[in-house]
Amino acid sequence: xxxxxxxxxTYPGNIFAQHAHLDVEGANLKRQLSSAKDTxxxxxLLSLGIFxxxxxxxxxxxxxxxxxYYRQGLxxxxxxxxxxxxxxxxxxxxxxxxxxxxxxxxxSSLEKAISAAKKGxxxxxxxxxxxxQAYYYIDAENDPETxxxxxxxxxxxxxxxxxxxxxxxxxxxYHGFNQTMLKDPDKGIxxxxxxxxxxxxxKVTELANVYHMLASCYHDKGDFNNAIRYxxxxxxxxxxxxxxxxxxxxxxxxxxxYHEKNMPAVQISYxxxxxxxxxxxxxxxxxxxxxxxxxxxVTVHQYEKAITLLNRGLxxxxxxxxxxxxxxxxxxxxxxxxxxxxxANRTYILMMKAISPGGYAYAYTTIQAHFAAVRLFMGTRQxxxxxxxxxxLQDTTYIKKYRPDMIMLEHLSFQLDSATGNYLAxxxxxxxxxxxxxxxxxxxxxxxxxxxxxxxxxxxxxxEIALKSRNINLLTQQTHLQEKALSSQKQARNLLYGSIVLLxxxxxxxxxxxxxxxxxxxxxxEQQLRxxxxxxxxxxxxxxxxxxxxxxxxxxxxxxxxxxxxxNSPSSYLNDETAIGVIRESQHRMQSISLIHQKLYQTDNxxxxxxxxxxHELLNYLEDCFSTSGYIVFLTDIDKFILDVSQAVxxxxxxxxxxxxxxxxxxKGRDHGAIIIKLKQEQERLYLQIADNGIGVPDDxxxxxxxxMGMNLMKGLSRQLGASFDLTNDDGLSIEMRWKKxxxxxxxxxxxxxxxxx
Numbered sequence: 001x002x003x004x005x006x007x008x009x010t011y012p013g014n015i016f017a018q019h020a021h022l023d024v025e026g027a028n029l030k031r032q033l034s035s036a037k038d039t040x041x042x043x044x045l046l047s048l049g050i051f052x053x054x055x056x057x058x059x060x061x062x063x064x065x066x067x068x069y070y071r072q073g074l075x076x077x078x079x080x081x082x083x084x085x086x087x088x089x090x091x092x093x094x095x096x097x098x099x100x101x102x103x104x105x106x107x108s109s110l111e112k113a114i115s116a117a118k119k120g121x122x123x124x125x126x127x128x129x130x131x132x133q134a135y136y137y138i139d140a141e142n143d144p145e146t147x148x149x150x151x152x153x154x155x156x157x158x159x160x161x162x163x164x165x166x167x168x169x170x171x172x173x174y175h176g177f178n179q180t181m182l183k184d185p186d187k188g189i190x191x192x193x194x195x196x197x198x199x200x201x202x203k204v205t206e207l208a209n210v211y212h213m214l215a216s217c218y219h220d221k222g223d224f225n226n227a228i229r230y231x232x233x234x235x236x237x238x239x240x241x242x243x244x245x246x247x248x249x250x251x252x253x254x255x256x257x258y259h260e261k262n263m264p265a266v267q268i269s270y271x272x273x274x275x276x277x278x279x280x281x282x283x284x285x286x287x288x289x290x291x292x293x294x295x296x297x298v299t300v301h302q303y304e305k306a307i308t309l310l311n312r313g314l315x316x317x318x319x320x321x322x323x324x325x326x327x328x329x330x331x332x333x334x335x336x337x338x339x340x341x342x343x344a345n346r347t348y349i350l351m352m353k354a355i356s357p358g359g360y361a362y363a364y365t366t367i368q369a370h371f372a373a374v375r376l377f378m379g380t381r382q383x384x385x386x387x388x389x390x391x392x393l394q395d396t397t398y399i400k401k402y403r404p405d406m407i408m409l410e411h412l413s414f415q416l417d418s419a420t421g422n423y424l425a426x427x428x429x430x431x432x433x434x435x436x437x438x439x440x441x442x443x444x445x446x447x448x449x450x451x452x453x454x455x456x457x458x459x460x461x462x463x464e465i466a467l468k469s470r471n472i473n474l475l476t477q478q479t480h481l482q483e484k485a486l487s488s489q490k491q492a493r494n495l496l497y498g499s500i501v502l503l504x505x506x507x508x509x510x511x512x513x514x515x516x517x518x519x520x521x522x523x524x525x526e527q528q529l530r531x532x533x534x535x536x537x538x539x540x541x542x543x544x545x546x547x548x549x550x551x552x553x554x555x556x557x558x559x560x561x562x563x564x565x566x567x568n569s570p571s572s573y574l575n576d577e578t579a580i581g582v583i584r585e586s587q588h589r590m591q592s593i594s595l596i597h598q599k600l601y602q603t604d605n606x607x608x609x610x611x612x613x614x615x616h617e618l619l620n621y622l623e624d625c626f627s628t629s630g631y632i633v634f635l636t637d638i639d640k641f642i643l644d645v646s647q648a649v650x651x652x653x654x655x656x657x658x659x660x661x662x663x664x665x666x667x668k669g670r671d672h673g674a675i676i677i678k679l680k681q682e683q684e685r686l687y688l689q690i691a692d693n694g695i696g697v698p699d700d701x702x703x704x705x706x707x708x709m710g711m712n713l714m715k716g717l718s719r720q721l722g723a724s725f726d727l728t729n730d731d732g733l734s735i736e737m738r739w740k741k742x743x744x745x746x747x748x749x750x751x752x753x754x755x756x757x758x
Contacts, residue, residue: 026051039082045073046088053095063099066092087116087125094132103140110136127157131171138174142363144181151175169198177213185221192217203620208237208246212253219257227257233602248274248285255292260404268296287317291326298334306334325354325365332372336379344376367396367405374412383420390416407433560594585660585710588625592618592656596648608642611651611679618655619677626663631671637678650717651688657710658690658735666694666732686741688723691734 029048036044049069052062070092077085094109110133117125134150137143151171158168176191192214199207211234218227231254238246251274258266271293278285290313297306310331317324328351335344351369356362370389377386393409410433417426481495564587574580595617596609603610619634626632643651659675667673678689714735718725723739 026055038076039080039085042073042076042080042082042085043088045069045076046085046092049073049092050088050095053092053099059099063096066096066099070096083116083120084122084125087113087120087122090116091125091129091132094129098132098136103136106136106140123157123161127154127161127167127171130154130157131167131174134171134178135174138178138181144178147178148175148182151178164198164201166198166202166204169195169202172198173210173213177216180213180216180220183220185217188217189214189221206237208234208241208243208250211237212246212250215250215253215257219253219260224257224261228254229602231257244277245285248277248289251277252288252292255296259296264296264299268293268300271296287313287321287323287327290317291323291330294327294330295333298330298337301337303334303338307331307338310334319354322356322362323365325351325356325369328354329365329368329372332376336372336375339379341376341380344379348373348376363396367393370396371405371408371412374416378412378415378419381419383416386416554597556594556597560590560597564590564594584625588622588656588660589653591621592652593649595621596645596652608644609648610640611643611648612638612640614648614652615655615677615679618652619659622656622659622663626660628663631673632663632667633672633674635674635676637676637680639679639681641681647721650720654688654714654717654737655690657714661710662690662692662694662733666692666696668695670694681741682738684741685738688737689734692732694732696729696732 026048029044029051033041033044033048046069049066052065052069055062070089073085073092074089076082077089090109090113094106094113097103097106097109110129113129114126114133117129130150131154134147134154137147137150151174154171155168155175158165158171162168172191172195176188176195179185179188179191192210196207196210196214199210211230215227215229215231215234218224218230221227231250235247235250235254237243238250251270255267255270255274258264258270271289274285274289275293278289290309294306294310294313297303297309310327313327314331317327328347332344332347332351335341335347351372355365355369370393373389374386374393377383377389390409390413394413410429414426414429414433417423417429477499481499482492484492484495567583567587570583574583595614615636615638619636623629623634628634655677659677662675666675674693676689676691678687680687715725718737718739721737721739723737726736728734728736
């Protein structure tokens with residue numbers, strides 16, 4: 001897991017520093033400052049300092065602004081003997097130390113801030129300071145236990161004084177991620193999910209870091225499907241924002257997941273993307289990417305490529321980097337793989353010298369160095385030295401918590417014990433290696449094979465018992481005949497001959513039946529193997545089909561986005577507002593369809609759309625497009641259900657048209673308004689309403705005579721849905737539709753959609 005932690009821990013800033021609400025808070029604080037006096041002025045000044053310390057932006061500007069407000073606020077607090085102001089100043093001082101990177105002074109600053117907050121009984125400042133200190137213990141001290149205690153305390157306070165606040169969400173987020181270091185991913189996932197819910201309730205859009213942490217937790221749990229899903233969600237945000245730090249960090253997460261899934265080609269592709277992006281970033285990222293990519297090249301036997309890359313990394317990167325030794329580790333493995341033991345021995349010596357004690361990277365770097373040393377000394381048959389490094393690995397507590405390292409340790413121990421003739425220990429380590437490395441699917445298959453074997457053995461025993469029973473009955477009959485033969489020698493002789501013949505026939509029949517049963521059993525076993533093989537092939541085909549469908553939806557969504565982008569080009573050369581408006585309306589329609597395809601490839605359900613989530617995303621998009629925030633409120637009442645794709649597309653277009661028309665025309669001359677969107681299930685029917693409290697249309701206006709493209713489009717699409725379409729002009733315009741839920745419009749293809757558009 002450290003492979004993923006390194007980029008996350010060096011991730012610049014935090015999600016709390018990127019929330020849009022801080023800009024609003026800063027503006028409010030500046031307005032309050034103009035009229036604030038005495039302790040209120042001190043409190044406002046220090047709050048502004050904390051605002052700038054947490055604000056997203058250039059570090060130097062943040063430090064200068066925070067220091068300016070710190071000095072003014074502290075001076076007034078000291079003059080007025082304002083205890084809470086002094087406590088706030090201590091917290092701000094710690095934040096400034098963090099910005100400066102003064103880790104030596106940061107610890108004492110945080111302790112001073114917590115002490116002042118507790119002395120004054122200021123619960124909000126205690127929670128804020130403990131959150132800062134908890135992050136410090138993860139980032140600088142690599143002490144997840146202490147961090148865990150501090151986050152727990154801060155969260156308990158926030159739940160009392162600020163439930164469902166962004167501060168609570170931030171504490172939950174990093175406390176949840178801290179569980180990956182404490183090896184409790186399930187708890188971490190629960191906390192991250194709760195944090196995500198709070199962020200979404202506050203309409204926070206900067207969620208990449210949360211998705212990054214969820215991907216890490218699911219990976220640590222071994223749930224690769226969810227790990228990949230959240231990693232790709234994070235990647236889309238980072239690529240959208242062109243955030244190179246975030247892109248490189250998530251590339252490494254995906255690379256590690258595919259490494260553990262034994263898909264080196266995919267792992268290498270993500271690492272190579274990271275190598276391209278990392279050229280403009282910090283040394284820490286560059287060392288990490290080069291070392292990991294070098295190991296990946298060794299895995300696929302591209303040894304020369306690995307050696308060239310790693311030697312270049314040793315020249316380009318700084319030896320002061322805390323994970324610089326990783327370059328020597330990977331290079332040692334590359335030399336061992338190619339049989340260049342003299343060169344490997346030289347890099348081994350340099351590797352051991354380059355390891356930097358302390359910090360978050362020390363344990364991880366040391367473990368990888370020991371592994372490289374074991375492989376070197378195994379290759380040169382220096383088994384005593386190899387045993388020393390194996391023992392060092394076994395004494396490392398962290399290695400017991402990380403699945404790939406456990407597998408590698410058991411396998412190397414098995415090889416060493418086999419080479420030295422310690423076969424009992426070798427068998428023990430091999431069994432542990434298999435126990436850790438076998439997948440759930442293999443385990444399931446082994447259980448099926450065992451069940452079939454038990455069934456076969458049971459049937460075989462039943463056959464033997466039945467045959468013995470028949471033999472006993474025959475012998476009983478023979479004895480009875482022999483007793484009768486005492487009274488008549490001739491009759492006894494004849495009966496004896498008859499009995500012998502009958503016995504032979506019965507034995508022959510029994511043997512024949514036994515052979516038939518055996519043959520049938522073998523044929524059944526062969527048939528079972530064929531069925532298992534076919535089932536495996538079918539599962540692979542189904543999986544491939546699902547990935548292909550997701551790829552199709554992804555490409556359709558991307559193509560629609562390209563068309564939307566291309567429509568921007570002609571609009572920049574047009575002066576006709578009507579033409580520009582038509583282009584924008586077309587873009588909105590394509591975006592409503594694009595969102596459907598986006599939802600399809602983001603979820604496992606490829607045949608239906610979660611309309612609750614889809615409509616909220618469409619509203620968010622239209623809010624951004626028309627900048628409605630502050631004067632138009634969207635009131636939604638949407639049931640949660642899945643709708644067939646063939647119904648979701650026309651319904652999405654109808655929603656887009658209805659809401660767009662309301663935004664554009666309903667509130668002319670007004671500074672505020674509300675748009676109501678309802679989508680309800682009424683037994684076997686669905687009900688849609690798009691209404692506003694706007695100006696409506698004049699009483700003598702003929703609604704049925706409306707002949708705009710948007711209105712024709714909505715009417716045409718409602719016919720395709722088999723829905724009623726009603727317009728009502730009462731304190732605003734209301735559109736209502738009802739149609740049967742059970743109708744699946746699988747025949748709604750592009751020609752019919754084009755007809756509806758016409």
